[in-house]
Amino acid sequence: xxxxxxxxxxxxxxxxxxxxxxxxxxxxxxxQEGEVLMDIGQPLLHxxxxxxxxxxxxxxxxxxxxxxxxxxxxxxxxxxTLSCCMGQKKSxxxxxxxxxxxxxxxxxxxxxxxxxxxxxxxxxxLDSYHSRMMELLDAVDTVAFMNMEERLLKYLKDKAMVTHxxxxxxxxxxxxxxxxTSRVVVSxxxxxxxKEGKIRLGRNQMTVLSL
DNA sequence: ACATTAAGTGATT
DNA sequence: AATCACTTAATGT
Numbered sequence: 001x002x003x004x005x006x007x008x009x010x011x012x013x014x015x016x017x018x019x020x021x022x023x024x025x026x027x028x029x030x031x032q033e034g035e036v037l038m039d040i041g042q043p044l045l046h047x048x049x050x051x052x053x054x055x056x057x058x059x060x061x062x063x064x065x066x067x068x069x070x071x072x073x074x075x076x077x078x079x080x081t082l083s084c085c086m087g088q089k090k091s092x093x094x095x096x097x098x099x100x101x102x103x104x105x106x107x108x109x110x111x112x113x114x115x116x117x118x119x120x121x122x123x124x125x126l127d128s129y130h131s132r133m134m135e136l137l138d139a140v141d142t143v144a145f146m147n148m149e150e151r152l153l154k155y156l157k158d159k160a161m162v163t164h165x166x167x168x169x170x171x172x173x174x175x176x177x178x179x180x181t182s183r184v185v186v187s188x189x190x191x192x193x194x195k196e197g198k199i200r201l202g203r204n205q206m207t208v209l210s211l
Numbered sequence: 212a213c214a215t216t217a218a219g220t221g222a223t224t
Numbered sequence: 225a226a227t228c229a230c231t232t233a234a235t236g237t
Contacts (some may be wrong), residue, residue: 147225148225171216171218172218173216173217173218181225182225182226182227183217184219184225184226184227184228185226187218187219188220190218191220203217203233204217204234
């Protein structure tokens, strides 16, 4: 039996036969905040579909330095899985649960079958692929064209958005890790943003005032 | 009270 | 914007 969140979201999109096909192979998965769902080099066996909660997608360099690419939430799936599901490739990214999340895992072996069989599935996959691509471009633009102050503010807003809470509960050090910069820089810019009246600071938390 | 962790700051490159 | 070195503040035991 599929969870109600899934039915509510997709029964108008997927044909009944596809809904049934999904029901027969899907596995529900609940993850806790901070749990690593997928790591670099790990084989991709399932397509995760996010029902609720949010997942952050990170890239890592050879020294283990991280950079946040984007968040995925409600109703979307991981582009990495999509690009790898044809061959049996390994993950190029790390996926960490940003909040407690509820997922539906679909075996990649079904991908090709459904692609051929169901027009609604093709549409869904292509749409997801497109929106992930747009987010990736946005991530590139952010790093390439925005200064740290803008990046930091965007980061806080994005984070507030996916957690549905204007108060982001994290440390300056963790923010620095996600943005691939140093804690000192984050602290300084946050102080500046506070002076500008854009955020409010507290220990282990920062509140976005202008969403 | 003491140790640990988070955050603030000046100076330098 | 990064790094160093140091201070101050908050929190845990």
